[in-house]
Amino acid sequence: MTAPVEQLRSAPFTLNIFLKRFGLLLVYALLGLGLSLLSDRFLTGSNQINILRQATISGIVAIGMTLVILTAGIDLSVGSILALSAVITADLLKQGLPVFLAVLIALGIGALMGMVNGLMIARGKIPPFIATLGMLTVGRGLTLMYTQGKPFTGLPDTFRFLGTGSIGAIPMPIVIAAALFILVTVILTRTRFGEYIYLIGDNPVAARLAGINTNRMIVFVYMISGICSALAGLILIARLDSAQPVIGVGYEFSAIAAVVVGGTSFSGGEGTLFGTLLGTLLIETLSNGLNLLNVSQLWEQVIKGVVIALALLFYKAINRSSK
Amino acid sequence: MSRTLLFIKIMADQTYRLELKNITKSFPGVLAVQDVTLSAYPGEILALAGENGAGKSTLMNILSGAFTADTGMILLDGQEVKIPSPRRAQELGIAMIHQELALIPQMTVAQNIFLGREPLFAAGTLVNTKMMQAEAQSVLNQLGLDFSVTALISDLSIAQRQMVEIAKSISIKSRVIILDEPTSALSERESAKLFDLMRSLREQGVTLIYISHRMEEIFNLSDRVAVMRDGQLVGVAATKELNVNSVVQMMVGRELKEFFPKAETQRGEVALEVHNLRSGSHLKDATFTLYKGEIVGLAGLVGSGRTEIARVLFGADPNEGGEIRVAGKLVKIHSPQEAIRLGIGLVTEDRKAQGLFLGQSVRSNASVSLFERLSRFGFLLYEKIDQWVRGAIQQLNIRAANLEQRVGNLSGGNQQKVVIARWLAVNPQILILDEPTRGIDVSSKAEIHNLMGELAAKGMAILMISSELPEILGVSDRILVMREGRLMAEFSRADATQDRIMQAATGQLQNAGLNVHE
Numbered sequence: 131m132t133a134p135v136e137q138l139r140s141a142p143f144t145l146n147i148f149l150k151r152f153g154l155l156l157v158y159a160l161l162g163l164g165l166s167l168l169s170d171r172f173l174t175g176s177n178q179i180n181i182l183r184q185a186t187i188s189g190i191v192a193i194g195m196t197l198v199i200l201t202a203g204i205d206l207s208v209g210s211i212l213a214l215s216a217v218i219t220a221d222l223l224k225q226g227l228p229v230f231l232a233v234l235i236a237l238g239i240g241a242l243m244g245m246v247n248g249l250m251i252a253r254g255k256i257p258p259f260i261a262t263l264g265m266l267t268v269g270r271g272l273t274l275m276y277t278q279g280k281p282f283t284g285l286p287d288t289f290r291f292l293g294t295g296s297i298g299a300i301p302m303p304i305v306i307a308a309a310l311f312i313l314v315t316v317i318l319t320r321t322r323f324g325e326y327i328y329l330i331g332d333n334p335v336a337a338r339l340a341g342i343n344t345n346r347m348i349v350f351v352y353m354i355s356g357i358c359s360a361l362a363g364l365i366l367i368a369r370l371d372s373a374q375p376v377i378g379v380g381y382e383f384s385a386i387a388a389v390v391v392g393g394t395s396f397s398g399g400e401g402t403l404f405g406t407l408l409g410t411l412l413i414e415t416l417s418n419g420l421n422l423l424n425v426s427q428l429w430e431q432v433i434k435g436v437v438i439a440l441a442l443l444f445y446k447a448i449n450r451s452s453k
Numbered sequence: 454m455s456r457t458l459l460f461i462k463i464m465a466d467q468t469y470r471l472e473l474k475n476i477t478k479s480f481p482g483v484l485a486v487q488d489v490t491l492s493a494y495p496g497e498i499l500a501l502a503g504e505n506g507a508g509k510s511t512l513m514n515i516l517s518g519a520f521t522a523d524t525g526m527i528l529l530d531g532q533e534v535k536i537p538s539p540r541r542a543q544e545l546g547i548a549m550i551h552q553e554l555a556l557i558p559q560m561t562v563a564q565n566i567f568l569g570r571e572p573l574f575a576a577g578t579l580v581n582t583k584m585m586q587a588e589a590q591s592v593l594n595q596l597g598l599d600f601s602v603t604a605l606i607s608d609l610s611i612a613q614r615q616m617v618e619i620a621k622s623i624s625i626k627s628r629v630i631i632l633d634e635p636t637s638a639l640s641e642r643e644s645a646k647l648f649d650l651m652r653s654l655r656e657q658g659v660t661l662i663y664i665s666h667r668m669e670e671i672f673n674l675s676d677r678v679a680v681m682r683d684g685q686l687v688g689v690a691a692t693k694e695l696n697v698n699s700v701v702q703m704m705v706g707r708e709l710k711e712f713f714p715k716a717e718t719q720r721g722e723v724a725l726e727v728h729n730l731r732s733g734s735h736l737k738d739a740t741f742t743l744y745k746g747e748i749v750g751l752a753g754l755v756g757s758g759r760t761e762i763a764r765v766l767f768g769a770d771p772n773e774g775g776e777i778r779v780a781g782k783l784v785k786i787h788s789p790q791e792a793i794r795l796g797i798g799l800v801t802e803d804r805k806a807q808g809l810f811l812g813q814s815v816r817s818n819a820s821v822s823l824f825e826r827l828s829r830f831g832f833l834l835y836e837k838i839d840q841w842v843r844g845a846i847q848q849l850n851i852r853a854a855n856l857e858q859r860v861g862n863l864s865g866g867n868q869q870k871v872v873i874a875r876w877l878a879v880n881p882q883i884l885i886l887d888e889p890t891r892g893i894d895v896s897s898k899a900e901i902h903n904l905m906g907e908l909a910a911k912g913m914a915i916l917m918i919s920s921e922l923p924e925i926l927g928v929s930d931r932i933l934v935m936r937e938g939r940l941m942a943e944f945s946r947a948d949a950t951q952d953r954i955m956q957a958a959t960g961q962l963q964n965a966g967l968n969v970h971e
């Protein structure tokens with residue numbers, strides 16, 4: 131092809147592409163600007179750290195959820211996995227098990243429950259929604275049985291460091307979440323495993339015919355989601371110094387919301403972890419702001435719901451017009 | 454050229470059915486259609502030719518309301534019309550049969566034919582299913598199709614789905630029917646049926662615009678030919694004033710490269726032996742041998758079990774009792790992954806459903822099968838991958854804006870090339886190609902055939918399924934013919950003729966040559 135043709139063939143960078151790439155960042159900036167004008171407490175360092183700390187728990191769950199949704203799946207059982215692994219760990223810690231072992235066992239429980247999810251979906255061909263809904267119920271039931279409805283409180287200080295300690299000025303939960311975020315971003319963008327996740331989400335039939343072991347990949351992905359949930363649970367009980375039987379109820383909602391607001395498509399194969407990060411921060415900033423402005427809890431729910439719906443409409447509009 | 458066009462336009466302004474004026478359409482990074490002015494008469498078949506990615510589908514998608522043009526004007530029977538949606542196009546009597554089929558797999562044939570315009574009961578709320586099915590049946594009868602109107606689309610073969618699309622456009626009673634490579638999934642016989650139908654529609658005054666890469670069809674069928682290149686219209690002329698060479702030359706804009714005749718290859722050791730392969734209701738019995746260094750053509754009518762052979766050998770469908778030996782060793786193949794480890798590759802027939810990841814990049818699509826090899830500790834070696842993909846893009850002449858481009862945004866032919874590229878990377882011992890050149894333009898097709906010859910010369914065993922007899926005859930060293938799930942005949946290259954293959958495929962010739970190599 132000759133040079134002039136090449137030139138003619140390139141069309142300008144459009145508004146659509148701009149919005150798709152930076153739209154969320156823009157909304158986040160506008161929200162921040164608005165809130166800092168409305169409340170002088172918003173932009174203080176302690177409040178920002180507060181937002182980040184809040185965001186770590188739902189953020190960690192949302193990281194696992196992002197992988198699951200990228201494969202065109204869904205994991206409704208995150209809250210229950212978080213709860214069961216948290217109460218068992220709390221119990222073991224109280225019985226004097228070393229912190230290191232207790233943490234490993236918690237992550238192991240998360241992985242195991244995720245594996246059961248994955249096997250039901252990949253081998254059993256049960257739709258993810260149904261399979262993980264089952265796990266949600268079973269997990270919560272087991273948690274209630276295990277605790278007999280009573281919380282475990284008073285955890286060892288070495289363990290509580292995970293939730294309340296800090297490295298330098300940075301609180302421990304933020305350190306953990308940031309490390310996990312970087313690790314999973316690298317996996318998603320640099321490794322075979324990450325590529326396979328996108329490909330399976332895009333077209334599972336073609337993925338299998340391209341020689342990808344799709345079943346094993348699906349199981350891995352749900353295991354990772356389970357591990358993330360368990361980790362979030364550890365941080366949560368370390369911070370609260372107690373593991374309640376109803377801990378983590380409704381977490382699936384906030385995780386899914388963060389992922390979706392972050393631009394990951396429910397139909398799979400499209401989305402980024404960075405989007406999920408922004409989605410999480412956006413939602414947490416919004417709650418924080420509404421709190422500062424003394425908006426009632428009830429309205430907060432409504433406003434969050436509207437924001438999620440608007441985000442979905444926005445992505446749909448952009449996708450349609452860029453076709 | 455443009456001055457003559459203008460002149461003709463003024464002369465015949467009143468009689469045009471359809472006029473496209475100065476149509477331009479760009480996508481991010483691509484100017485797909487550039488200032489195209491083109492007209493069509495009532496009662497004519499206008500062929501639209503051009504290389505892969507020339508802009509043919511884009512132009513027609515504008516006419517059928519799928520895309521809106523950036524600039525330009527459309528006149529229908531002398532009236533300017535705006536076509537913002539496919540629905541509006543339908544109302545105006547413009548129907549398009551898309552290159553990539555657009556039926557809904559979970560719905561029945563009748564539901565698809567009447568999608569969005571179902572006959573309703575008087576109250577206007579419930580679909581009148583009986584009436585819909587009766588009307589759909591009458592359209593199917595008109596086309597001589599023998600599947601049921603209540604069959605699910607997902608249970609039909611690609612060819613049958615193609616015919617459903619055609620039935621749909623006919624039932625709309627369109628003034629203009631656009632057919633974007635309608636025969637690329639059809640066998641000879643089904644194509645002939647379609648051409649008869651197109652001719653009778655022409656008699657009724659319908660304007661047919663017909664996109665194809667098959668020169669014989671263009672010359673048999675069309676009244677005029679329009680040629681596009683790099684988004685521009687480079688010429689329109691009466692078919693009888695043209696020949697294949699002049700059209701191809703307009704398409705590629707240069708002298709055609711010389712294509713070498715098929716190279717004589719050396720038949721090597723046995724690569725694959727198959728005994729009594731059986732699977733489901735489509736594949737009843739197949740026994741054959743593939744040798745290294747040869748290209749075996751697998752012919753037969755659509756639905757005769759050819760694709761099923763490919764799928765079983767590749768571990769995509771279960772093998773129900775047959776024996777498979779790879780390089781002399783008895784093997785069981787349970788998954789595509791195992792097949793690939795044994796050195797078997799498969800280019801599937803349906804690129805959209807089974808081959809491509811439409812939302813992912815050209816890079817990922819072309820190199821997915823290289824990931825195991827080009828990674829260290831799970832980390833992908835992108836530099837090497839990019840280097841390889843660039844090479845493949847050049848070798849196969851794939852038109853992509855860059856490696857990041859979504860495969861779904863490539864033209865149909867370029868998508869097909871990406872699937873082929875993926876398997877070049879793997880370099881398997883045994884390569885099965887199911888309709889490999891579907892939708893690929895003439896010059897690239899010849900290049901792919903050359904490439905297959907080169908691969909065979911290096912010792913690969915190639916099994917090529919094709920519904921295009923000239924392709925089968927031109928490329929194969931040996932030809933197998935299937936009928937109703939059984940292998941019916943085998944011909945050497947010297948013995949094979951179009952007639953004999955057709956006879957074997959339709960059952961007039963029984964068990965020809967099958968005992969030769971036992």
Ligand SMILES: Nc1ncnc2c1ncn2[C@@H]1O[C@H](COP(=O)(O)OP(=O)(O)OP(=O)(O)O)[C@@H](O)[C@H]1O
Nearest residue numbers: 480485505506507508509510511862863864865866
């Ligand atoms: N939705 C889209 N987004 C971006 N680019 C597109 C889109 N659709 C088509 N293109 C580009 O426009 C150009 C023309 O594509 P088009 O599909 O019209 O080609 P074509 O002539 O039909 O080719 P083929 O013979 O392979 O079907 C190609 O370069 C293609 O990559």
Ligand SMILES: [Mg+2]
Nearest residue numbers: 510552864865
């Ligand atoms: Mg096309």
